[in-house]
Amino acid sequence: MRNEMRDEIFDEEVAKFIKDGISRAVEIDGARLDRIEKNVLEHLQKRTQRKGIFSWLRLPALPTLPSMRPAWALAAAIAIFLIGFLSGVVVQNTGTLAFNTSGQGVLFVMAYPEAKEVQLAGDFTKWDPVSLTRDSRGMWSTKLDLAPGRHEYVFIVDGMRMVVDPRAQEYVKSYDHLNSVIFVS
Amino acid sequence: MGEEGRFIQQALDGNIEAWGEIVRRYKGAVYGIALGIVGNSADAEDAAQDAFIRAYENLRRYDMERKFSTWIFTITANLCKNMLRRNKFQTRLDDSVQYEGHAEDPEAIIARDERHELVQDALAALDEKYRSPMVLRFYGELDYLEIAQILDLPEGTVKTRIHRAKEALKSWMVERGVKGNA
Numbered sequence: 139m140r141n142e143m144r145d146e147i148f149d150e151e152v153a154k155f156i157k158d159g160i161s162r163a164v165e166i167d168g169a170r171l172d173r174i175e176k177n178v179l180e181h182l183q184k185r186t187q188r189k190g191i192f193s194w195l196r197l198p199a200l201p202t203l204p205s206m207r208p209a210w211a212l213a214a215a216i217a218i219f220l221i222g223f224l225s226g227v228v229v230q231n232t233g234t235l236a237f238n239t240s241g242q243g244v245l246f247v248m249a250y251p252e253a254k255e256v257q258l259a260g261d262f263t264k265w266d267p268v269s270l271t272r273d274s275r276g277m278w279s280t281k282l283d284l285a286p287g288r289h290e291y292v293f294i295v296d297g298m299r300m301v302v303d304p305r306a307q308e309y310v311k312s313y314d315h316l317n318s319v320i321f322v323s
Numbered sequence: 324m325g326e327e328g329r330f331i332q333q334a335l336d337g338n339i340e341a342w343g344e345i346v347r348r349y350k351g352a353v354y355g356i357a358l359g360i361v362g363n364s365a366d367a368e369d370a371a372q373d374a375f376i377r378a379y380e381n382l383r384r385y386d387m388e389r390k391f392s393t394w395i396f397t398i399t400a401n402l403c404k405n406m407l408r409r410n411k412f413q414t415r416l417d418d419s420v421q422y423e424g425h426a427e428d429p430e431a432i433i434a435r436d437e438r439h440e441l442v443q444d445a446l447a448a449l450d451e452k453y454r455s456p457m458v459l460r461f462y463g464e465l466d467y468l469e470i471a472q473i474l475d476l477p478e479g480t481v482k483t484r485i486h487r488a489k490e491a492l493k494s495w496m497v498e499r500g501v502k503g504n505a
Binding site: 149151152153155156157158159160161162163164166167170171173174175177178179181182183186 | 337339342343346347350351354355358359364367368371372375376379439440441442443445446457458460461462464489492493496501
């Protein structure tokens with residue numbers, strides 16, 4: 139009996155069952171569809187506002203990075219962090235530092251003796267890179283007046299590589315890289 | 324170049340409004356595919372949103388000679404697959420959550436008479452490897468070759484999976500007294 143019934147359900151019925159069912163669900167969820175459109179466009183608008191650094195770096199390759207599985211993305215983030223962290227630990231006193239000098243501005247220091255140029259870009263520079271000054275030991279630094287609050291930033295080495303600050307207070311994922319975060323009191 | 328191609332070209336030039344037009348055209352299809360694969364509205368909304376953002380960010384990788392729908396559905400299917408994997412992992416971590424399988428009374432199911440809920444129940448009974456091809460085939464109305472490209476599988480595997488899934492769904496429908504053209 140069951141097999142007879144089963145045979146009556148033709149492939150077309152399965153197809154129709156799925157098509158109609160999902161179509162109906164999509165129809166019911168109209169509000170979600172509107173929200174998807176709104177959120178996507180808002181996200182991309184914000185991204186454009188922060189585009190300064192990307193256009194300056196001339197990195198058309200950035201949007202073409204392959205999407206990673208979450209596990210790989212996490213592994214990559216940890217690897218980036220460790221590379222930055224080790225560069226700060228292995229070479230004495232040449233790690234990246236960013237601290238508030240009590241009302242005298244925030245001093246950003248980056249050790250990169252082999253670099254030809256080191257820059258800093260953050261929300262406080264409207265993501266326009268600012269050049270750091272090199273001393274005889276290969277320490278790059280700049281002092282900036284930052285408004286109190288939370289700020290995101292990256293270091294840019296030789297105009298190509300975005301480097302995290304291993305001593306930052308936080309890290310946030312921003313598209314395909316990590317931003318460092320500093321809280322200024 | 325068709326109208327869609329022009330919008331994509333404008334989006335490549337940084338015109339977000341043009342991308343908005345693409346989102347408007349495809350949001351239903353992308354959301355529907357995501358819903359069929361992940362099985363719940365909230366995750367489907369996240370997946371669809373993410374798909375459109377990633378597609379825009381990776382637009383330079385899109386080959387204008389190929390169908391845009393195939394490309395955006397590929398991104399969607401991959402995001403859904405990752406999402407299911409992540410959710411499975413999180414569920415495993417959460418010991419307090421216990422799921423018990425129990426057979427629902429067929430009459431009660433029919434009484435709900437909500438075709439969209441029934442489909443989600445039916446698809447949930449299938450493994451993801453069967454669910455994705457079924458959704459792409461019967462909701463997305465794609466051919467085997469396109470599905471094979473999207474899921475990165477041999478065409479023969481897609482055919483086999485769809486055939487097996489169809490048989491499983493038929494049994495499911497019979498057991499619950501569901502007819503496709505009801």
